[in-house]
Amino acid sequence: MAYDDNLARRGQSLRDTLAIGITLTSIIGVIILSLIVIMKDDEDGSNINMVFTAVLPLMGSWIGTVLAYYFSKDNFEAATRSVSEMAKNVTPQEKLKSTAVKDKMIKREQMFYKKAPLGGLMLVDILDELNSGEWSRLPILNNSGHIESVIHRSDIDRYMAERLRRYPATDLSALTLQDMLNEYSDLESHFGVVSEKSTLADAKSVMDKVPNCKDVFVTQNGNLNEEVMGWVTNAIIVANAQV
Incomplete structure (x- = not known):
């Protein structure tokens, strides 16, 4: 049982590391590409408009997805613990x-x-x-x-x-x-x-x-x-x- 718990914790730690690493890498990469595009902008500013139009919604959706994943996971675990505690408190007479x-x-x-x-x-x-x-x-x-x-x-x-x-x-x-x-x-x-x-x-x-x-x-x-x-x-x- 202890071995299974340790394995589960390692797996969760690896998933968290991958999620954070990929997210940060993607954000940094998009920022760098956006800066390159902005620096090579034409005089009419069309590249800047394109960057704000394409990148900002993309960043917002990423951030929302990551927050939703972690907060929904915590809420699910909290609800599971609550139900488990309620089940433990059911007495034989109540059953x-x-x-x-x-x-x-x-x-x-x-x-x-x-x-x-x-x-x-x-x-x-x-x-x-x-x-x-x-x-x-x-x-x-x-x-x-x-x-x-x-x-x-x-x-x-x-x-x-x-x-x-x-x-x-x-x-x-x-x-x-x-x-x-x-x-x-x-x-x-x-x-x-x-x-x-x-x-x-x-x-x-x-x-x-x-x-x-x-x-x-x-x-x-x-x-x-x-x-x-x-x-x-x-x-x-x-x-x-x-x-």
């Missing part, structure tokens, strides 16, 4: 406030979820599906598409371990998702809901207010008794809060 949930949520058609009734859903099969799809949690919707609960893979692992501890002869392959929900009724409260017009900052605020909440679902007006449109996880919020 979340400017991001709509509908732009970052997992849409309903992309979600991995199950719908009630759950009696025939075996836990071992659910685990296989979670592992094959690299999902870590499972939303449960009712027949109307309303969110009822969220099952995390860690919840299933914990439930199976506790069943084996209490009942060593338990056949894990016979356990259903409904069996688990009957014992872990608190899972139904570990999520939040926001409207489709909300931002990720709103979703984070809801998530912070609900104990052990890592999931927020998006409905049209932010009500539980509405069909789920999308899903925002804590991982989505963390990823979009980075600046």
Whole structure:
């Protein structure tokens, strides 16, 4: 990096030297030629008029070009520094406030979820599906598409371990998702809901207010008794809060 900076400075110094050298040489050359023409002027002064008519606008355009180049360059660099400083000062919360949930949520058609009734859903099969799809949690919707609960893979692992501890002869392959929900009724409260017009900052605020909440679902007006449109996880919020 230091080598690249030194190389850039050398290149800039060379460009500045060439620009100044060429400009000065051109100006001096034009002045000398103009003086020669003036000294050999005819009696009617036509050469002097020609020099002033041709040389002065030329000199003015050169000077204007050089000044415009250097001043515009400085202004551009100043604007770039200003924008960079502004970007550094953007906080994660401000970034979340400017991001709509509908732009970052997992849409309903992309979600991995199950719908009630759950009696025939075996836990071992659910685990296989979670592992094959690299999902870590499972939303449960009712027949109307309303969110009822969220099952995390860690919840299933914990439930199976506790069943084996209490009942060593338990056949894990016979356990259903409904069996688990009957014992872990608190899972139904570990999520939040926001409207489709909300931002990720709103979703984070809801998530912070609900104990052990890592999931927020998006409905049209932010009500539980509405069909789920999308899903925002804590991982989505963390990823979009980075600046």
